[in-house]
Amino acid sequence: MKKNMYLKSVIMLSMFCFLSLSVAEARIKLVALPKRADTIIRLDNPQFTLIEEERVLTLQQGLNKVDFSWNGVSIDPDSIRIDILSHSDQVTLLNVSYPPNENALVWEISSAGAREEKIRVSYLLSNIDRLITYKSVADKAETQVNFKSHLILRNFSGEDFANAKVLLDYGESFEEGIRHEETKQLLFLKAGTVPIEKVWQWDSKKQIWDPEEVDQNVGIPVHYRITNTTDSNLGQNALWNGKMRVFQLDGHGSTILLGEDAVDLTPVGEDMEVYIGDSRDLVVTQRKMVDKQTNIRRNTSGRVVLYDNEEQVTAKIENFKDTNAKLKMVQHIPGEWDMHSCNFEYKKENANTIEFEIDVPAQGKAELVMHYFRRNIRN
Amino acid sequence: MKWIPLVMCFVLVSGGICEAKVDLVSLPSRDSVQLTIYNSADLTLAKESRSLTLKEGFNDLQFSWANTLIDPTSLELVPLTNADRIDVQALTYPPRVKNLGLWNIDSGLSGQIPVEISYLTSGLSWRAFYLGTLTPDEKEMRLKGYVRVLNNSGEDYENAQVRLIVGKVHIIDQIAQLAQRQYPYERPGIYPAAQPEVHSKRSRQDVRVMKSVMMGEGIAFGSVAPMETKEIIKEGLSEYFLYTIEGRETILNGWSKRLPSFDVASVPVVNLYKYEEERYGYQVIRFLSFKNDEDHLLGETPIPGGLLKVFRNVDAENHLSYEGQSEFKYIPIDEDVELNLGAVQNIVVEPKLMNLKTENFMFDRHGNINGWDEVRTYKMEVKNTRQVPVEVEIKRNFNALKWDIHNEGAEVKYEKIDANTVKYKLALQSKENKTFQYTLRTFHGRRGDHK
Numbered sequence: 042m043k044k045n046m047y048l049k050s051v052i053m054l055s056m057f058c059f060l061s062l063s064v065a066e067a068r069i070k071l072v073a074l075p076k077r078a079d080t081i082i083r084l085d086n087p088q089f090t091l092i093e094e095e096r097v098l099t100l101q102q103g104l105n106k107v108d109f110s111w112n113g114v115s116i117d118p119d120s121i122r123i124d125i126l127s128h129s130d131q132v133t134l135l136n137v138s139y140p141p142n143e144n145a146l147v148w149e150i151s152s153a154g155a156r157e158e159k160i161r162v163s164y165l166l167s168n169i170d171r172l173i174t175y176k177s178v179a180d181k182a183e184t185q186v187n188f189k190s191h192l193i194l195r196n197f198s199g200e201d202f203a204n205a206k207v208l209l210d211y212g213e214s215f216e217e218g219i220r221h222e223e224t225k226q227l228l229f230l231k232a233g234t235v236p237i238e239k240v241w242q243w244d245s246k247k248q249i250w251d252p253e254e255v256d257q258n259v260g261i262p263v264h265y266r267i268t269n270t271t272d273s274n275l276g277q278n279a280l281w282n283g284k285m286r287v288f289q290l291d292g293h294g295s296t297i298l299l300g301e302d303a304v305d306l307t308p309v310g311e312d313m314e315v316y317i318g319d320s321r322d323l324v325v326t327q328r329k330m331v332d333k334q335t336n337i338r339r340n341t342s343g344r345v346v347l348y349d350n351e352e353q354v355t356a357k358i359e360n361f362k363d364t365n366a367k368l369k370m371v372q373h374i375p376g377e378w379d380m381h382s383c384n385f386e387y388k389k390e391n392a393n394t395i396e397f398e399i400d401v402p403a404q405g406k407a408e409l410v411m412h413y414f415r416r417n418i419r420n
Numbered sequence: 421m422k423w424i425p426l427v428m429c430f431v432l433v434s435g436g437i438c439e440a441k442v443d444l445v446s447l448p449s450r451d452s453v454q455l456t457i458y459n460s461a462d463l464t465l466a467k468e469s470r471s472l473t474l475k476e477g478f479n480d481l482q483f484s485w486a487n488t489l490i491d492p493t494s495l496e497l498v499p500l501t502n503a504d505r506i507d508v509q510a511l512t513y514p515p516r517v518k519n520l521g522l523w524n525i526d527s528g529l530s531g532q533i534p535v536e537i538s539y540l541t542s543g544l545s546w547r548a549f550y551l552g553t554l555t556p557d558e559k560e561m562r563l564k565g566y567v568r569v570l571n572n573s574g575e576d577y578e579n580a581q582v583r584l585i586v587g588k589v590h591i592i593d594q595i596a597q598l599a600q601r602q603y604p605y606e607r608p609g610i611y612p613a614a615q616p617e618v619h620s621k622r623s624r625q626d627v628r629v630m631k632s633v634m635m636g637e638g639i640a641f642g643s644v645a646p647m648e649t650k651e652i653i654k655e656g657l658s659e660y661f662l663y664t665i666e667g668r669e670t671i672l673n674g675w676s677k678r679l680p681s682f683d684v685a686s687v688p689v690v691n692l693y694k695y696e697e698e699r700y701g702y703q704v705i706r707f708l709s710f711k712n713d714e715d716h717l718l719g720e721t722p723i724p725g726g727l728l729k730v731f732r733n734v735d736a737e738n739h740l741s742y743e744g745q746s747e748f749k750y751i752p753i754d755e756d757v758e759l760n761l762g763a764v765q766n767i768v769v770e771p772k773l774m775n776l777k778t779e780n781f782m783f784d785r786h787g788n789i790n791g792w793d794e795v796r797t798y799k800m801e802v803k804n805t806r807q808v809p810v811e812v813e814i815k816r817n818f819n820a821l822k823w824d825i826h827n828e829g830a831e832v833k834y835e836k837i838d839a840n841t842v843k844y845k846l847a848l849q850s851k852e853n854k855t856f857q858y859t860l861r862t863f864h865g866r867r868g869d870h871k
Contacts, residue, residue, distance in 0.1 A: 170608040174493070183658060193493075197607040222515030224605050226493075228508075254699075258725065258749040260588045263659050284592065286494070289658055297456050297583075298465050298540070299658055300590040319588040320659040322722065322752040328838040333821050337869045343784035361722075361752035363656075404754060 052116075052200055054096055054162065055108045075099070078159075080202060082219075084171040084194075085210035087281070093163040100132065100152040110145030114199035115167035123148055126159040169198040171209070173283035174226075177315075179265070179299065181292050183239050186265070188275070190230035190283075196223050211278040232274045238266040240314075243325045243356075244371040250327040260319020261368070267313040280307040287317050323366055323401070327356040335414070345420045356409040360401040370397040374413060381412040451534075454581040456662075457544045457569065459724070460588045463595050464544040464573070466490075468537050469500065474527040481523040483537070488519075488574045491595045492604035494540035497523050505529055513604050521604075542595035543573030544671075546584050548681065548726035552708075554689070554743065556733055558808045561689045561708070565681035565723070567652070567663070571671040579668040586724045586750070587660030652681050654721040661721055684717045691808060692758065695769040696815040704769050704812075706744070706761040712751045723751040728759060768803040769814060774857070782866045791866030794820075797859045804848040814844045820862035822871045828857040 054075055081093040098107060109121065118139065125132045131153040138147050152158065172193040177186035194207060196219045207215040212229045219225055241261045252259040265287060270276040285304050288296040300317035307313040331353035338347040360366050372387075372395050387395040401407045449470070456465040472481065483495065492513065499506040505528035512522045527533070546569045553562040567584060571577065598604075653664045663681070671677055692707040694700065708730065713719040730743040744761035751757050775797040782791030804810050818840045825834065825842065832854075834842040846854055863871050 168608045172605055176496075179658070181657070193605050195603075195605055195608050197603075217510070220515050222603070224513040224603060226511040226513075256747070256749065258588070262590075291657055291662060292655075293664075295454060295456075295467060296465070297585060297657060297660065297662060298458075298463070298589065299660075301592055302590060303592050316590050318590045318659055321588060321750045322659065324752070324755070330836070330839055332839040333871070334868070337866075339866075341785070343786075343788070343790045343866070359755075361754050 052111045052114060053109070055110070080205040081208060082169065082194075082202065082205045083208045084192075085208065087170070089165045090167075090169045090171075091163060092166045092169075093161055095126070095159060095161050098150075098158045098160055100150065100156055100158050102152060102155045104135070105150045105152060107148040107150060108145060109148065109162065110143065112144060116144070117165045117167075118144075118146065120163075120165040121146060122163045124161040124163070125150075126161055128153075128156065128158060131156075132158050166198050166200070169194075169196045169200075171195065173281040175280075175283055175285035175304065177235075177265075177267075177285060177287045178296060179237065179287060179289040181290055183237065183265075183289070185234050185236050186267070186287070188230075188232040188235040188267070189228060190232075190280070192227045192229040194219055194225045194227065196221060235267055235273045235275060239367075240264045240266055240369050241320055241323055241366055242369045242371070245327060246371075246373050248325065252324055252326060258319075258321045259324070260321055261323045261325065263317055263320050265315045265317055267307075267315065269307045269309050269311055269313060276309050279309060280304070280313060282306045285315050287315060320362075320366075322361040323368065324359045324361070325356055325368075325370075326359075327354060329354050331412070348418055348420065350415040350418055351412075352415065353410065353412045355411075358399060358401050358407045358409070360403060360405055360407075363403050365403050366401050368397075368399045368401055368407075370399055370409065371395075372397070372411065374415065376418065377416045379414050379416060381414060383409075383411045383413075385409050452581070453577060453579075454583065455544060455577060456583045456585060457546050458585045458587075458589055459546050459548075460585075461591050461595075462542045462545060463589065463591065464541050466539055466541055470535055470537060472533050472535050474506070474525065474530060474533050476527055476530045479525040479527055481525060482520065483523065484520045485539075486519040489541050489543040489596055489599040491540045491542070491598040492519070492521060492601075493598060494538075494595075495521055496538050497525075498536045498538070500534040500536055502529060502533065506533060518602065540595050540598075541573050541575070542599060543571070543575075545570050545572070548586075548724040550726055550728040552728050552730040553740070554730065554732040555686070556735070558691055558732065559688060560686040561710075561730070562683075562685055563687050563718075564683045565726075566678055567681050567724075568676055568678045569669075569671060570676035571673055574673055576670075576672045578670045578672075580671070582665045582669045582671070584663040584665070585660050586663065586722065587658075589660070650679060652679065656721075661724075687716050687718060691810045693764070693767045693769075693810055693812045694815070695812070696817075697771075698817050699815075700763070703763040704765075704767045706764045706767070708746070708759040708761060709757060709811075711754070711756050713754050719753050722753055722755075723757075725749045725751075730759075730761060766805045767810060767812065768801070768805070769812065770801040770803075772799045772801070773797070774799045780867055789865070791868075792864050793861055793867055794864065795859060795861045797857060799855065799857045800844070801853070801855050802846055802848065803853045804851060807850050809847065809849050812846045812848060814846070815841060816844070817841045818860065818862060820864065820868075822863040822868040824861045826859045828859065832856045834858075 075096040075098055078095045078097065083091040083093065123134060125134065133151045135149040135151050139145070140147065172195065174191045174193060175188070177188050179186045192209065194217065196202065199221055201220045202218055204216060204218045207217050209229065215227055217225060217227070241263055243261050249255055249259045267273065269280055282303070282305050284301060286301045287299040289299050291297050302316045304313050304315055329352060331351055333351050334348045335351050336349040337345055340346050356370065358368055373393055374395070375393055385397050385399060387397045390396050397409065399407050399409065451469045451471060454467045458464065481497070495511060497508055507526040508523055509526055510524045512524060514520060514522060546567050548565060548567050550566070551564045569582060651666045653666065655662050665679060669677065687710050690709040692709040694705045694707060710716045712723055725748055727745060727747050729745045731740040732743050734741045746759035746761050748757065748759050773796060777795050778792050779795065780793045781789055784790045800814065802812050815837065821840055827834070832844050832846060834844050837843050848854060
C-alpha cells in the first residue's frame, strides 16, 4: 500500500494513532495523509534550497506518531524540522526516530487534547535551485542601458510542486507551480534606465605588447561599468552573480548583440563590470626602449651580486575611432622600484601594479612614457 | 524540407499547466525575419515578427524548435503594440519534452497582436574575402571585397533581411552547445560539459554544404532582386560595424551566397620588402602596403579580416599573373596595411660580417677577464632585380642590451625600434643595387657597468 502512495507523491507525511503497537507495526497502519497546504521554496542561499510546507494534523489526545518519508528525492535528514504553529503550548514534540534502511523519520508528538494542529515542516531539498540572468539593452550612444534580470527556476528534485511561493532574498515573491524536470524563466527585476560607463582596458600582463608581431588583431577588452546605487536606479540590494547578455539599439528599430559575460556578485555601492567584446579600433603598441643594469655591486671575485635595472617603457595608443576613448591601462613592475619620470598620473593599485586612465582623442594618439629603476636586484 | 520554429497559440480553459495543450487557436506564420550574423563567433541574432491571436486572460503560447540550432535560453517574446496590457509572465520549459517552450501570457485584450520573437542561433556564418588586381607598374591595385554568407543552421530563411557584424564579440558559452543541451539551463549541480558535436542531421547538412561548394557560388538562389543591384550599407555601432545587405535574401539550409561588398578601382600601393632574420629567417618577404584612408580611396569603414588573392595585369589585353595571397587582419579606418605575400627571391638582402674584433679587456684581481667589447662590421647588400621601384625594410636585433652603432658610407639612417632593435629603410629604383655598412660595438661584463 505504501508503495502505491509513493507513486503519487514522493514526499509523504502520514499519520497514525498510537495505540499499543510497536513503531514497525504502527508505520504500516496508515491513518491519515494530511494534505500539503502552503509551500514556500526559499532560494536565498545559492547552494541550498529550503522547502517549508504547512500541513494540518488531526491529533488525538496523548501520544501521536507522525511519519515523514521520502523516496526518489534527496533530502538532508538532519535538516528536517517541525514547528508547531497553532497550539505550541499544548502540543509538544517528544522525540524523532529514524527507521532502519528507509528515507523516513517518525515524530512522536504529545497533545493535551484532540485537535487540528497546523505544523510547518522544513527541510533542505537537493536539485532544485535558481540561476540569475541579466539582459541589458544599451542606447546607441552607449551612455545607458535598459536593465532587467530573470530568475531561472530549475526543479530536478524529483518532486512536483503544484503551487508554491518562490522567495529570493529580495524582490517580490512568485506564486508558481513547478514540476519535476521543469525549468521556468521569470522576470524579477526591471530597473529601467541605468547609466553606464564604457571603459577600454589594456593590461601589460594580459595583452600582447607589439600587435605588429602577431597575425591576429590584438583586441582591447571593452567593459560596461554599471554602478549598483540608487542614482543608477539600482542600489536596493546586491546583484547576484549570473550571465548577462548586452544588446544595443541599432537606430533602425532593431538591436544587435554586443556580447555576454558572467558577472560577479555586486554589493550595493560597487561596480559591476561587464566584458562585452574587444575593440580593434584602439591599438596599443608597448615597447621597452631602455633596459640596462646600473649601480652594479660586485663581490671580491668580481661577480655581480647586486644591481639596479633602468627601464624605459613607452606605450603608443592610437584611437582610430571617431569618438574619444578612456583607456584604463594597467602596468606591472616587479620587485622594489622608483619611478624616475612618467608623463601621466597614475594610481598605485598595489606594490607592483599601477593604473592609468588615459584619454585618447577621436582619431588621435597618446603616448605614455615611464622611466623607472628597479632597485636592489640580487644576482 | 523545412524545419521551422513553430509558434502555436493556445487558450487555456482553466489556466493550469497540465491543460496547456488544448484548444489550438492559431498557427501564425512568420511575417518577416531579420538575421544579424556574427563572424567572430558562431552566433546569429534572429528576430521574427508574427501576429498572434490572443484572448483576454491567460494564454499559453507554444514555441518549438526541433532540428534547429537555437539557444533556448535566448528566447524572448515582446509585444510590439499594447505592451502595457500584455504581460509575458513566464517562459516554461516543460518536463520531458525537448525543444519546446511555453510562454505564459496575461493579456488585457483580445485580438491580433504583432509580436517580435527573438533568439540566438548557430550555424549561420559569414566571412570576407578579397580579390586584388595590380596595374603592370604595381603602383595601383583594383580591390574588390566580397562577403560569403553560409547557412548551416538547419532552418531555411526566406526573404530575410541579412545583416553582418564585423567585430570581436565576447561570449562565454557556445550557442551550438546551448542548442544541444538536454535541458536549456542544465540540471542543478551539473556543470555544462562539452556535448558531442555530431548528430545525424549535421552530417547530412555537411554533405549538402559540400554540394553547394561544388556547384559553385554566386548563383542567385531564388533571390527576389538581381544580385548586382545589391548594396551593402555600412555603419558603426559600439565597437562593431554593421553591414546591412539591401533588400531581402533567401538562403536555404546548406547553401551559401557570395555578395559584393565594395569595389575600388585604383588603390595606390607600395611594394614593400622586409628582411628580419629573427622573424622570417634568411629570406626577403614581400608586402603590399597601403592605408585604409581617403588618400587611398578607402577609409569609409574598417576592412574586415580575410584572404586577399593578388593578381597583376601583365599586358594590354589584361592578361593576369597570380602574385600571391595574404590572410590579413581587421584594418581600422586610417590604419596602415601590410599584406604579407610571402618569400621572394627577386629582391636580395645579404648581410655580410666583414670584420670582428674584441678589445678593451678588463681583468679582476685574480687576473681573469671580466669585461670586454665586441666590434662587428656588417656590409649590407640590397639588390632590386625587378622592373619596378621598391622599398626595403631591414630590422637588426642585437643580443646585448648595451651597444653603439655607427653607419659608414651610405645615406641610410636607422630608427631605434626598442632597447635592442634598429630598423633601416631604403628606397630602390628599378634594377638598383645599394650597399651600406655599419659597425656595432657591444659591451660585455664590467665594460657594460657604466654604459
